[in-house]
Amino acid sequence: MNAVASSSGTQNGSSGKKSKTNVEMEEADQVVNKNKRHRKDKPWDTDDIDHWHIEPMPQPDPLSHKPFLEESSFALLFPKYREPYLRSVWSSITTALQSHGLACELDLVQGKMTVKTTRKTWDPYIVFKGRDLLKLLARGVNAPQALKVLQDDIACDVIKIGGLVRNKERFVKRRQRLVGPNGSTLKAIELLTECYVLVQGNTVSAMGTFKGLKEVRRIVIDCMNNIHPIYRIKELMIKRELAKDPKLVNENWDRFLPKFQRRHLKTSEKTAKKNAVLEKKAQAQQAAAENPNAIPLPPVPTTAAKKKTYTPFPPPQQPSKLDLQMASGEYFLKPKEREVIEKRKREERQAAKAEERRATREEAFIPPPEHVEASVAEKKMKKKKRKLEEE
The missing domain is CATH 3.30.1370.10 (K Homology domain, type 1)
Known part of the structure; x- marks a missing residue:
């Protein structure tokens, strides 16, 4: 009896384990995302709750x-x-x-x-x-x-842009894009994001709501990565118009947003595009040669540079600044004499530049040549001269 009971108990235990594993496998199949497998239902978190609302904190007694x-x-x-x-x-x-x-x-x-x-x-x-x-x-x-x-309801964000662009001139140009002509681009960003934006030095300071600050940071970083702010501004304008339509508030707006493609191609892409154009022209010329009645196409202009002759010798070394100063004798002058010469050269350049600017300014005040008709006495004199010359 004990043996039978033990065997039946083991069978039931094994079947219980199998049923448990089946349930666990079914639950694992239901959960798709591993990051959400430990999440539980929150019955108190309903859709009518505004999570962005900030509760005021008045001064206590x-x-x-x-x-x-x-x-x-x-x-x-x-x-x-x-x-x-x-x-x-x-x-x-x-x-x-x-x-x-x-x-x-x-x-x-x-x-x-x-x-x-x-x-x-x-x-x-x-x-x-x-x-x-x-x-x-x-x-x-x-x-x-x-x-x-x-x-x-107001937060701030100080965006560091100094280390995003390596070249100094390129950094200054891209920072100027944020401001735009007469500050128009910066004003558009402020109106669309409802944030205050200040571009100064190596940082961009922004003040506003959390959603607006997120958009401002995205625009600034994209501008430093060579994406013009006008693309983001156009996207924000479309989103603002879509938010006014109650039918489209809860829908996906990707189909309404513009898709901008980069115009800058890689060197390999440029070469492939150029070869495709040349191949197309060659096929057209070949078809024209087979058909004698076809209109001949103009030759394809080639932009290939002239083939340079190979020389195993390196180019001659150019004289340095010290060599030029020694050749002209400036190197052996005293520091004060050298300063006097540099000052005189600088003044001559400034005077020439000032004279050139003055001439360009005075061009607007030079009157055009006036065409004055000849008087009666002058006309008679001209007729007499013509008669004398003919005689």
Whole structure:
């Protein structure tokens, strides 16, 4: 009996294990994404909840308020040229921070600004807002505009663009694209993203909502990667119009957005494209040669450079700057004499350039040649001369 019972027990246990493994396999088949396998249903998280809504935090009653256990502080450095402006507006900044329960210090010796909590501080996150305020002031934002970052619905983002482009001239040109002619591109970005944007030095400072700051960062980084801001501006304009249509609010907008292709081709792609054009022209000329009545095509212009003759010898070494100075005798002059000569050359170049500019300015004031008709007496004299010449 015991043997039978044990055997039946093992059979039931094995069948139970098999059923468990089958259930686990079915559950594993249902879960597609591994990142979401530990997620659980949240019945309290319904669609009518606005996750972007920020709950206000009013000032508590002074009697019931309890101070923080420890003091939090942030210190930031500021450039030397911002010192006069910060000294002039520091009183207003101190007053604004005191209304939120924060204290601030301006150290002109070390070039440092400090913000810290006090016993009156009730909002634990306001010290981060104060840090952002000092960061914006150091980056050139005016005090009235920078003080808006203390509001709950406004955040800031300082985008570092100095290390995104290696070439200095290319960096300056791409940074100028963000501003545009007379600041038109920057104004369009501010209107579409509802953010304040300031381009200065190696950073771009932005203030606004979280969604707007995300778009601004995308536009700035794409511009530094040689994608013109006008493409992103056009995309934002289309999205704004689509958001107004209630039928398209919850649909995918990819079919409405423009697809921009890069015009810059690789060297291999350019060569392949050029070979395809040449092959097409050759086929057309061959077909024309087979048909005598066809109109002959003009020859295809070739842009190939002339074949250079190979020489195993390197090119002759060019004289250096010191060699030229020794040949002209300038190298043996005293430093003062050399400065006098350089100053004289510089003045001559400046005088020639000034004369050229003056001539171009005075061209607009030169009157055109006037055509004056000859008088009656002059006409008679001309007739007499003609008669005398004929005789």
